[in-house]
Amino acid sequence: MQTNLAPEYKNTADGQAAEAILRKCVHCGFCTATCPTYQLLGDELDGPRGRIYLMKQVLEGVAPTRKTQLHLDRCLTCRNCETTCPSGVDYGHLVDIGRKLVDAKVERPVGERALRWALKEGLTSPLFAPAMKMGQLVRGLLPQALKNKVPAPQNAGAWPTRTHARKVLMLAGCVQPAMMPNINSATARVLDAAGIQTVIAPQAGCCGAVKFHLNDHEGGKAQMRANIDAWWPHVQAASPDATNTVEAIIMNASGCGVTVKEYGHTLQDDPLYAAKAARISELTKDLSELLPELVATLRSVRPELVEGLTQKAPKLAFHPPCTLQHGQQLRGGVEKHLGELGFDVKISTNEAHLCCGSAGTYSVLNPDIAYQLRDRKLGNLSEMQPEVIVSANIGCITHLQSGTATPVRHWVEVLDEALGW
Numbered sequence: 001m002q003t004n005l006a007p008e009y010k011n012t013a014d015g016q017a018a019e020a021i022l023r024k025c026v027h028c029g030f031c032t033a034t035c036p037t038y039q040l041l042g043d044e045l046d047g048p049r050g051r052i053y054l055m056k057q058v059l060e061g062v063a064p065t066r067k068t069q070l071h072l073d074r075c076l077t078c079r080n081c082e083t084t085c086p087s088g089v090d091y092g093h094l095v096d097i098g099r100k101l102v103d104a105k106v107e108r109p110v111g112e113r114a115l116r117w118a119l120k121e122g123l124t125s126p127l128f129a130p131a132m133k134m135g136q137l138v139r140g141l142l143p144q145a146l147k148n149k150v151p152a153p154q155n156a157g158a159w160p161t162r163t164h165a166r167k168v169l170m171l172a173g174c175v176q177p178a179m180m181p182n183i184n185s186a187t188a189r190v191l192d193a194a195g196i197q198t199v200i201a202p203q204a205g206c207c208g209a210v211k212f213h214l215n216d217h218e219g220g221k222a223q224m225r226a227n228i229d230a231w232w233p234h235v236q237a238a239s240p241d242a243t244n245t246v247e248a249i250i251m252n253a254s255g256c257g258v259t260v261k262e263y264g265h266t267l268q269d270d271p272l273y274a275a276k277a278a279r280i281s282e283l284t285k286d287l288s289e290l291l292p293e294l295v296a297t298l299r300s301v302r303p304e305l306v307e308g309l310t311q312k313a314p315k316l317a318f319h320p321p322c323t324l325q326h327g328q329q330l331r332g333g334v335e336k337h338l339g340e341l342g343f344d345v346k347i348s349t350n351e352a353h354l355c356c357g358s359a360g361t362y363s364v365l366n367p368d369i370a371y372q373l374r375d376r377k378l379g380n381l382s383e384m385q386p387e388v389i390v391s392a393n394i395g396c397i398t399h400l401q402s403g404t405a406t407p408v409r410h411w412v413e414v415l416d417e418a419l420g421w
């Protein structure tokens with residue numbers, strides 16, 4: 001796609017990055033066929049190709065409008081289009097740039113600004129945990145829309161106390177410890193069973209995704225730098241055999257995982273953090289990437305596990321989050337390796353590639369679309385008649401659970417429970 005950048009963007013980092021991405025697009029429209037919002041709304045401007053045209057116009061000097069902003073807002077940033085695109089268009093980074101440029105020129109109504117501010121500041125605040133606890137105390141009295149965002153209180157269980165020579169860092173996350181603390185403790189217990197110690201740097205907080213995707217790029221980058229500072233002593237130990245050295249940084253929320261894996265890209269122009277950010281991204285792995293090794297170890301040390309699971313494991317349906325299958329390009333691993341342990345786990349043969357509608361803060365900002373996608377996803381999952389639906393991202397888990405009585409859990413919680421502590 002040929003572009004002619006307006007003078008105000010021609011010599012800027014955003015303009016040059018966007019132009020390089022736009023030039024890869026060949027207008028083929030393959031992306032449209034797999035875009036969730038186009039599937040629902042049938043509007044070319046609510047598909048990747050249409051949004052690319054809108055962003056191209058802005059970069060070439062056309063004044064954006066509220067309509068431009070609306071079509072970009074409706075994008076889930078699920079990145080399904082990237083998986084489909086034969087030309088390798090980096091749409092996810094392009095839409096981040098496009099939203100930033102449009103928001104700089106189109107003022108939002110007061111109500112929208114207030115809600116977006118509350119989300120980016122509230123979800124990442126230390127006050128989120130006590131607020132969630134209070135919400136859980138009165139959960140039964142809450143209106144349904146708010147109740148959907150407040151899961152029932154959860155017992156996290158015990159954190160393992162053994163030490164191991166092998167260590168990994170884990171990001172606790174901003175909302176996960178308050179909403180579903182068992183995901184983190186289950187991760188630590190499963191890794192402990194495989195001889196790996198889980199370390200959490202207390203100073204590490206939100207991965208930066210919430211603020212960054214709500215167009216507070218500088219606020220998101222500040223959180224990324226804070227995490228790098230918190231992790232760096234564990235990454236750059238004084239010597240290779242130092243006791244605090246970690247071999248990887250593990251993410252059990254795929255939304256955080258795709259963000260941290262892109263720290264190197266996001267901070268590439270930061271002279272103080274570019275090299276460190278690239279190293280952090282290099283070390284970051286989704287928890288599912290450890291599954292082949294975990295399976296081998298567990299089958300070795302717990303040979304009775306596989307036989308027992310084959311007899312008693314619940315029937316599982318796996319929903320792969322977009323941030324896992326499209327953002328990180330990790331597909332097939334969870335269901336394959338859990339199956340090797342004896343779990344009966346299936347993935348839907350119908351629209352498994354489509355977003356469930358959670359998409360970070362999207363379900364709050366665009367509830368009508370989000371709930372349509374949720375119900376569509378649950379309809380496809382229910383056809384497999386699972387006893388438990390499993391996923392790999394807290395946003396998907398919370399969103400899906402709001403529409404079904406079938407338990408929705410992180411796959412590591414189900415594995416942890418099967419180990420029979």
